[in-house]
Amino acid sequence: MTTAANKKPKPAGGKPSRRHEQGSGKRELILAAALDEFSQNGFAAARLDDVAKRANVAKGTIYLYFKDKESLFQELLRVQISPVVGMLEAVLAASKDARPVPLRETANRIADLFVDQVISTRRKDIVRLILTEGPRFPKLAEFYYREIISRAISAFRTRAARAAKEGELRSDTLARFPQLIVAPALTAIMWKSMFDKFEPLDAKALMKAHIEILFDKEERS
C-alpha cells in the first residue's frame, strides 16, 4: 500500500549510517513535535496521537524513547532549558572574576541573553509551560527551584549586595528583591503569548528601559 512511501528517509548525501544508531534522530523529532503540541495545548490537553502525527512517527514509537507522557514532557523542558542555564552560569561566573564586570553590564548581558535565547525563540513557550504547569507538578517546581532559581537568586543577591556597598547601586533594594530583575522578562513572556497580536511589545526595549530605571542616577549625567 501507500506505506512504502517515505517513512524511511534515505539519508541524503551519503553514508547511510547504521540505522540502529540513528534512533536518536527520531527522538529529536518527537521532542520537536512535543514542543509544538504541549505549548499549543498545555500538558493535559495535548494528545500523544497528535505528537506522533506531527513527528511522522507511530504512536508506539514515542514509548520506545520515553516512559510516558509525563516523562516526555519533563525531558522536553530539561533539554530546552539546560543550555540557557549554562549560558547564564557563564555570565554570572564572569561577574565573579578578580576584575569584575560592572553590575549594570552584567544585567545588560542577562537581559540580552534572555531576549535572544528565550523570549524571541520558542523557548518562551517552555518558560510559559513551566510557569503554567509547575503548580501541578510539585516535583518539577522543586527541581527548578533547587537547580536554577535558588542558585541564580543567591548569586545575584551576593553581587547586588556588593554593588550596593560599593556605591554601584543606590540602595540594597535589589539585593533584597532580586526577583525584580527578572520581573520584566516574565511580563514580556506573558504579554507576548497573549497580547502581542493586539499590541506588539519590544521585549528588548522593555528590559533595557527597566535596567535604565534600576541604575539611572548621577552616574549618567
Add this chain to the structure above:
Amino acid sequence: MTTAANKKPKPAGGKPSRRHEQGSGKRELILAAALDEFSQNGFAAARLDDVAKRANVAKGTIYLYFKDKESLFQELLRVQISPVVGMLEAVLAASKDARPVPLRETANRIADLFVDQVISTRRKDIVRLILTEGPRFPKLAEFYYREIISRAISAFRTRAARAAKEGELRSDTLARFPQLIVAPALTAIMWKSMFDKFEPLDAKALMKAHIEILFDKEERS
C-alpha cells in the same frame, strides 16, 4: 437565538422567593467549588464530577446554572475579576480629578489594591488561570485585552506622560512601558504559586520596593 442565555433561575425582580434564593446559593456553591478545582488542576484536567462533589451537588445541577464547562470557567473568571476592575477604575478615576493625586500615591494605591485583593487572596489563582489558559482561549485573551488591559495601559500611559512632563517622573520610560508597573505583581503571583513554600516572598514589600526604585530621586532626600 441570542436570548436563549436565560440560565439564571433567579428572576431579577424585587422579591425573590425563598426557593430562588436557594437556587442562587447553589450557583455560588458551584462557583466556589469550580475555583478550587480549576485552580488546582487547570481547565483541561479539572473534572466536573469533582466540582459537583465539592459543591455537594449532583453533576446535572451544574448544567442548570451553566451551559457547559467552558461557560462555568469563563463565568468564574468574570465574577472574580469584575470587582477588582471596579476598584481599579475608582483609583484611576481619582487620579484624573481636578486636584490630582500624585502618581506615586496612585502607584502605591494600586500596589495595595493588588496585594490585598489579589495576591493575598485566592484571586491570585484566577490571574494565574487567565495567564495560564489565555493562549488556549483566544476569545478570553481578546476579551481581557479589550476590556481591561488596554484601558488600564492607556490610562496609566496618559498619567505617566503627564508626570514625566511635569517632572514628577525622571523620564518617560514608564509612559513608554506601562507594563513595568505590573511586572512585579505578576512575578509575585508566579513566585507565590510555585516557590513560596521554599522561600516565602513578601509581595507587599516587593511592590513597595519596586515603586521606590521607580520614583526614587531627589524628592526623597
Add this chain to the structure above:
DNA sequence: GACTTATGACTGACTAGTCAGTCATAGTTG
C-alpha cells in the same frame, strides 16, 4: 396537579498506553 429544581446513572466520544507483528538492515555462511 402543574411547575420548578435537583438527581445520578448512563452514553458516547476520546485517549494514554500496549503488544503482536512487520520489515529494513546487519551479520553469517558457503
Add this chain to the structure above:
DNA sequence: CAACTATGACTGACTAGTCAGTCATAAGTC
C-alpha cells in the same frame, strides 16, 4: 556475491479507562 538468518526499531489496531454532557425520574413547592 547470493542466500539465509537474526535483530530490534517501528508500527497501528486495540484495550481499558476517563469524563463532558444528557435525560428519565424524583422531590419539593404553590
